[in-house]
Amino acid sequence: MGVLCCVDGKTSFVWRLLLLIVCVAEMVCGQVRYSVPEEMATGSVVGNIIQDLGLEVKRLRSGRARIFTEDGSEYIGLNAEMGTLVVAKRIDREELCQQLSPCSLHFQIILDNPMELHRIDVEITDINDNAPFFSKKEYNFQVSESASPGARYSLHSAKDPDVAHNTIQTYKLNPPDNFKLNVVSRSDGTKYIEMVLHTSLDREKQEEHTLSLTAFDGGNPQKSGSVKINVVVLDANDNAPVFSQSVYRASVPENASKGTVVLRVTATDDDKGANEEVMYSFSHHTDAAASLFKIDTHTGEITVISVLDYEKAKNYEIDIEATDKGGLADTSKLLIEVTDQNDNAPVISIISLSNPIPEDSAPDTVIAMLNIKDLDSGRNGQIKCFITRDLPFKIKSSSTNFYSLMSDDVLDREIMPEYNITITATDDGSPPFSTNKTIHLRLSDVNDHAPVFPQSLVNAFIPENNPPGMSLLSVKASDQDSGNNARISYFLEDSQLNGRSASAYFSVNAQSGEILAVRSFDYEQTKEFHIHVKAQDGGSPPLSSNVTVKILIQDQNDNPPQVLYPVQTGGSVVGEMVPRSADVGYLVSKVVAVDVDSGQNAWLSYKLQKATDRALFEVGLQNGEIRTIRQVTDKDPVNQKLTVIVEDNGQPSRSATVIVNVAVADSFSEVMSEFTDFTHDKEYNDNLTFYLVLALAVVSFLFITCLVVIISVKIYRWRRERMFYQSNGNLPVIPYYPPLYADVGGTGTLKQALSYEVYGTTDSRKSDLKSPHPFSESTLNVDHCAARTVPRHKTHSEHMFVEVRAARFSLP
Template sequence: IHHVTQTLWGQGLSNTCTITSICVAEMALGQVRYSIPEEMAMGSVVGSIIQDLGLDVKRLKSGRARIFTEDGSEYIGLNAEKGTLVVAKRIDREELCKQVSPCSLHFQIILENPMELHRIDVEITDINDNAPFFSKREYSFQVSESASPGARYSLESAKDPDVAHNAIQTYKLNPTDHFKLNVVSRPDGTKYIEMVLHTSLDREKQEEHKLTLTAFDGGNPQKSGSVKINVVVLDANDNSPVFSQSVYRVTVPENASRGTVILRVSATDNDKGANEEVAYSFSHHTDGASSHFNMDPHTGEMTVIDVLDYEKAKHYEIDIEATDKGGLADTSKVLIEVSDLNDNAPVISIISLSNPIPEDSAPDTVIAMLNIKDLDSDKNGQVKCFISKDLPFKIKSSSTNFYSLMSDDVLDRETVPEYNITITAMDEGSPPYSTNKTINLRISDVNDNAPEFPQPFSTAFIIENNSPGMSLISVKANDKDSGNNARISYFLEDSQLNGMSASAYFSVNAESGEILAVRSFDYEQTKEFHIRVKAQDGGSPPLSSNVTVKILIQDQNDNPPQVLYPVQTGGSLVAEMVPRSADVGYLVTKVVAVDVDSGQNAWLSYQLQKATDRALFEVGLQNGEIRTIRQVTDKDAVKQRLTVIVEDNGQPSRSATVIVNVAVADSFPEVLSEFTDFTHDKEYNDNLTFYLVLALAVVSFLFITCLVVIISVKIYRWRRERVFYKSGGNLPVIPYYPPLYADVGGTGTLKQAFSYEVYGTSDSRKSDITCSRPFKYSDFTLIKPSSTNDFKEVISVLDASLPDSTWTFESQQVSKTKCITVMLSNCGKSYIGIIPAMMDSNIVLYNLSIGTNVL
């Protein structure tokens, strides 16, 4: 504790002494106390807070330092530029505190960022600026001549707003021939004066006495005030009334209703008759207290006539008189103590509030500073402050009557965007009073949530041959944050699709998330794509998430059917052989076509568009089989020309046509005899014979060559078998087949001199053996497989093309030779064949033997 007192004394005219500055500074536990005299000039420095509080001017400015007073008074101001407290307006201690001593101003200095609160007490010391005074200039007393010495007459005490040694110290009565002054001290420390008769009066000698009462204070220089007292001497009343008590004490609750009797006083007079009748009244020099109470002049009952408020006045002092008819009187004091009741609810004031606060605020973050006061006293003025336990906040007392509202848990704006915090202040009275104040606290957003897609995968469909820029799908992500933290942008993640960047195929609208096709797609090339779209918010730092979009290309009927068989050649002539003995339903051939489209766009139908004789042939609508619809006769032309149209099921449909030449004959020479006429254009008729002879020669040569090769292979296999049998090796059993394979159907429609070619398609599972044609030695098929599985693939293709046929095979290996047995059932006939696979070289010749015919 540090005390500094500075007093400057100066002598001037009229011996005037001026106190220029008295300053007492005290700082303990964040509290600073100053002491200044009243009536200091405005702008006078009270003290330096930067020195006494350990602050600097920058902190005062950055913290927006300000003064807060509970009653709103502005006697002291803050000079933030110099860090000093100054007198803001005239301070009159008597007006501010009346008789209360010591007189102090209490206020707080509040700083923010971070929030600080410092309590400042400024004691206002008294100066002798008021002289004693009486409420009246003159008082009159009537004193009976028969009054005995020692009779007392109550006088009004002088008043001096000053306190301590500047208050009234002494009284002086002049003259003192018959009366003297008596100063009486009460038990509570207050004083009152009486005029006491010490010499009997004689009205005949002197009917009236004029006295002067002077009050002196203890100031320097000393000040005084006077009042005149006129004493009128009455005659013939020997006894004055006497109160039963010199001082009456009573306690009244502050909620006493009007008309409540609080006290009954009594006085007795030993005179007889009219002189003993006593009237009660308030003394004429009783001031404002009489406005709250009433005295019945006959009964002496004192009643309440106005509302009492403990917070305004805690006690009353009333002078009462008892006067008889002769004018004799006695005086007494009534001391009324007002007892406090819990009639005031606490008052909550918000000093400072941070609103909104970020959701990532740490626990114990100060949100608001509160001031709570209760005008009641003792327990009635003791306040407890609390909030609901369900809220993530708490109330903490920072100093007397001051509380801090602080965060107590982690906040999440996405869960609760705002809180209604109800602060309850309750006193300890009985019954208790409480006050509620609700603060609507908003939680500001931080970027703590990444965008979320409803599903991690999405699927979009687009028809092939689309136009570039076509919209496929819009992806949408949600972000629980708000503002810029929830503003989502969409990006296409760079990845490789078919060896190219994904951006070469698709683009994404950054605002809407709409996925657009950059180019046109072909279902036959690529059927689906997988891309990833990233959604990124606008926070700092930004957060993102991804969604995988599967884009399926839908087929369009943009490809016409393609005819696989019969092969349409530009210059050669191919015809199918039909014997004249063919029955109804004889399978002439089969048109095999495929469509690279899918679904119903690849469903094919076959129709006979043109024919030399429409009554002889028909085409299967679904399988493309050309069959006879009646018995072939000798009258039917040898050469028949059929035009078959193949149409898919798309919308609109696409089609292709194929020309099938059919030769109706029982022998090959018969066909040759008509061959010269079997041309596409008449300009080749002259050279047809030459071409046919040349073709026959070539075919014969190839046929003989094939026979030699087959015989050589059989001899080679026979020699290899003998070598293995002789070596005693454990060789697998090779199934035996007759040298000649019979026509199981027994219809005799296949000639020994003809061979059949098998055609199939991988996209149609309704294919079958398609047709027969004249055997050509040049039609051997060379395949280069890597294993037997390759042949299985060939069989699977045939099986897919010929669903009405039954294919079976088994493989056995002897040394480097593989034999594959194939069973073929078709067209109502069954055939068995052996395919020897020559493994001595990289080229494998597959031979399909049907009966004795070799393909």
Template sequence: MVRIIPLRTGWIKWRYCVGQNFFNLIFLCYICHFVTGHIRYSIPEEMKKGSPIGNIAQDLSLDLKRLRSGRARIVSGESIQYAELKSDKGILAVKERIDREQLCGDTTPCSFTFEMILENPMELHQITVEITDINDNSPTFKRDSMHFEISETAATGARFSLISAEDLDVGMNGLRDYFLSENDNFILKQHSNAEGKKYAEMVLQKGLDREANPNLSLKLIAVDGGTPQRSGTVNINVAVLDVNDNAPVFNQSVYKAVVTEMSPKDTYVTTVNASDADFGSNAIVTYYFSDLDSALGDLFSVDEKTGVISVKGDIDYEKDKKYELRIDAKDQGGLTDSSKVIIEIADINDNAPVLSVTSFTSHISEDSPPGTTIGIINVKDLDSGDNGQVSCRIEGTAPFKIKSNLRNYYTLTTDSVLDRETVSEYNITVVATDNGTPPLSAKRIFNIKVSDVNDNAPLFSKSVYSAFITENNSPGVSVLTLKANDPDESQNARISYILEGKNIAGSSVSEYVSVNVETGVVLAARSFDYEQLKELVFVVKAQDGGSPPLSSNVTVKLIIQDQNDNPPQVLYPVQTGGSMVAEMVPRSADVGYLVTKVVAVDVDSGQNAWLSYKLQKATDRALFEVGLQNGEIRTIRQVTDKDAVKQRLTVIVEDNGQPSRSATVIINVAVADSFPEVLSEFSDFPHDKEYNDNLTFYLVLALAVVSFLFITCLVVIISVKIYRWRQSRILYHSSLPVIPYYPPHTLGTGTLPHVYNYEVCRTTDSRKSDIKFDRGGSQNMLIMDPSSTGTMQRIQSEKNILDEPDSPLEVRFIM
């Protein structure tokens, strides 16, 4: 039967504290941020497993959902857990068989206490279950029989102590009365000690007559007060002795002594003394414990001759604080007297505190505020007084503190802000010390790991990274590797590298470079050209995987290095396809005469743009030389009449790159004092009539393909062309080569102070020619064009350099 102990009003009895500490406890619970309570149930012993003790949810006004969400559980410091919590029903039930006698012995009331803990928010409820006794044990005697030897001269009223019966039950179910079987000589007298335990004495009410009845057989019956009543019996055998008619008498009815627990064996306790008025052997007294089979016989011993009581076994204050012994003194005639010895046990500090964890969280976030509860610790000390007063502290320095909430309960909380990047794990040593002398202590280590939060952004080791790459690189080549560090861990430290958007020369930066999102390797997305782009500056962002993500930027400067990928370009002398350019040198020219100057450039930079000039081929190598650095062509000896008029020079221009690149220019030099002499030498060159006819043909063919509508117009144009061409053939039926002449002094210092322009006209039937001399011109190159009237005109072009070694001499006809 389950019984909840009610208050006067009939409500469930809740106890937070007693007396003036009631309000102090409420205030303490309020500042500690969790709720506590105390409830008490009462059930009989020997209930079946699973029997309900009480509806804990209803009694504590808790919702079943709260029990589940709060992970309600029972915490008990005992080795056997007698109760269990059924969270789905909110019922407290019997888990193990409960034997009140085994649990509490003769202690009343008998109860056990445990705690129920709920989390989020944390609640602590203390539950006490009182176990009521049922009459399941009969009174028993330790022996089957007792033997007495009593002198026939024993005086009326002589008392004889009988062994006590033991009944493990308590209260009404415990030992109630003793009964002695009917006889003529003895009556039974019952007594109770200070603890309320009953014992019996057999009192002689009528003198014994050994001759009438030498032996008496009696029965002692012990009964309890239960329903149904139970009993136990022991036989009493009395042998009647003769002569000795005086019993020993103790000089004190009660002896008191104090002994310290854990005293070694044979430690002196006290001495009892009884005297006998008889003489001789009848006056010899021996001492013994009245209840020889009592457990006290294992703890104490009495010298049967001297009456000295000493320690025999291990005395523990935590088991019993006081012992009560009954000592008998017996003479040789069998007469006895009884006395009581009360031994009080003095406590010593022999038990260290015991720490047990009620609730503990091994992981805590680094952003937890100060005061966050990590665990609840229960501390117990079995000693009493100051020896049992315990204080807790944290050993060493750590951002944690421990404080007391309830008696024997301590809360472990954070004392300051945590930083996982500084300390990621703590081993907290909690020390519990009592107030004994010397003090005893116990330690327990708690391992707490600090969980990471994303509170650190990735950081680069440099604010600006610089890298070099040679132009004409292969797309996809690695340029450099960026590395950022994040002191966070796991996903919060996983770094992604992102190329920040920016336009370079109108194009996205991603068209130039790319970044590996995981490794930070910067790759070239295209082949770079130093002549177009000499430096590339862009930004890379490092972003972690936290929520929200944190990031930082770094500037990357990519410097493109030049490669010798451009050959020199000759600016002067200008060479055009189909035209012949010639320099004129008089035969009177001295050594060092400046013929012309080769001007070239290289779009590369550095040593790749350093140019040198060499004479590769020459009609007469002994006549001309080229300046290695300036490209000037000068005579190296005196020009003679034997020198050929037509001189052909091939000059190679090389840069200083590795490998070097070069360009070639062909310079035609005419060694002559007069222009007719030059004309006679160069007049045998073929004209370009075939070139013009082919050009016309291809133009006609191209236009015909484009559109049929142009055919008619094209025919008209061709007809007009043919007509004009025939008219010009009638007027001028000859061909005349044109020899361009470039005075060297126009680009540098030379020996020719003036520029000459010539117009040459020749007929088809005569070797005579008309030469028009025009002085004072400022131009420097002469070209004959067949579409003109024979006038040499200036061409001033510095592009389309002809690199072929054998350019045809341009010959055009005037008709």
């Protein structure tokens, strides 16, 4: 469908600039044609592309609509706010197209997201803005008086850059007494004018004639140009030179070297002597061709003197004159055709580029739009375009001279983050020319990889009794993505450890992944923990992975050995009895101890620290067995006191001591008589000490209680008087508390009795402290008042004890 719109040629020049009608001629595949006159004011509307292309203004904005011209000209602009094409700068049709008609501007409107291409043709119509003019200010002719009527004198045609009816239409010669004008049409359709002698000249009557030649164009208003013609009448040279052809034709390749002969023209003169000598020259209005060619004035040989370029000019039209010495001349036209040679490589222009593109772009995503052209013609201008085959991209022709670079496979930034895409354009000339254009394409990251820990399980060690806030280790995860998608944060997964949340024991630094101990640990309570640390990236949506951290508590030597046997009590002295008939190596007793630590911290050794007679007893270093090392004699005292020290193997080591009383006697009565005095004295001293301490405690308690009561009463009275004055006698009601009211908030000072059940073996390194239970031991216990045996419950320690052949006893 087409809409025809033109400018009224009969209106004034001003109206033609203001009034224009847009013409959309046969719109095919997004092509629109407009027609506007030249010399329109800048900002004048050319056409409404919103209406003609069926677009919307918001589409122009979102698509970043812009104009692309292959030659870079900017005569037409785009008003994206109004959706109109406007004149961007002055358009001179003659400067733009010279004599070419019709004269058109060709450009494309390009839109992105998605990419669209619309071809626009704007025809520039001519207005009569140029008057005819002659290349010379005046013409001088020498005409022989013997010239016969009908003699022709070539005149240079006037020039008018306008075209069609605005160019030169008629010529007028004034005065027309002796000469008249003759318009000659050549076989190639061109015209030139001649001044023809109408009546014979008589030099004796008038030696010089002055004429005026005026050229008129067909514009409205009509314009004209004049040139002065001076005619000097000479004597007899009756014959003018005559060219052998009225039109000469020649062709020359554009790569012709300087000095190449194009053609030789010839003209003859029937006169004799000096009048037949002919001089050849170019007409003055062929100045452009004169810079490329020259003619030998004597031979008529035309040669190349400069570089020819087919892409700038394909044809040259030269007017040649042959003049004799009498001033007679003839003219002919030389038409030179420049033949094309493959001397131009293709030109690649990037008119639109999306860089970077997301790595998850689907195949056939348009990356770039290219304009590729070759200034040569024919096969020399035919282009083949391709890219390297091993790249996941392809190039596709979208329209004449336009190509689209598209993705052709799945892209992965982690495998190949960027590409150098070399586009090669080759023409079909001989030899062919090619051009390369490299596009450095980057891929933008998409969060398609989760953080990865190097190991799924990590072991960490921390000594017990550690200070809170101690660093255990740092976990690190890696992410193949980049930017925020690779920014990793670390979190402690919520889980239960010993009935409490994992955050009560450990914390994780979100940036560094450093794991810190929130509290101090006791190896004897918990030996290891299992926690889970999550690494999460900053993508949207975020991706994460976990690592299990096994935290092992390392034992420290923080517990001294505990002696299980013999039991040390404050109310009685526990001892062992050795008969005097005991042999060497007699087992007197066995010291049993345990250490709740582990490893070498629980390896125990036994040593005899002090003894009444060190030469009589020894202690086993590993088992704690007390044995005799010599035969017992009658001289050995009955009362033997041994001090045994138990040490662990820690660094530094810890120890405990135990006193073992041994009686060297054959009967129990011998032992009783030996210890009677000692027991009574000890009992008296112990009772006296107890009563003195008790009396001191009672007196101190009464004194402190009275002091607190007095101070409390004083403070209470002072506060009551103060409140009375402040409240003007309105005292608050004092709550009543029952006389037996007591605080049950758990602040009592009574200590809870704790006891531990100890499990031991003959090897103290494997002993352990299990759980709170009352401790008891089976011994012979003698009361202070009477020798009364009190049985106690057997514990597990008695079952592991070795048989002791010595009699156990207890003395008051």
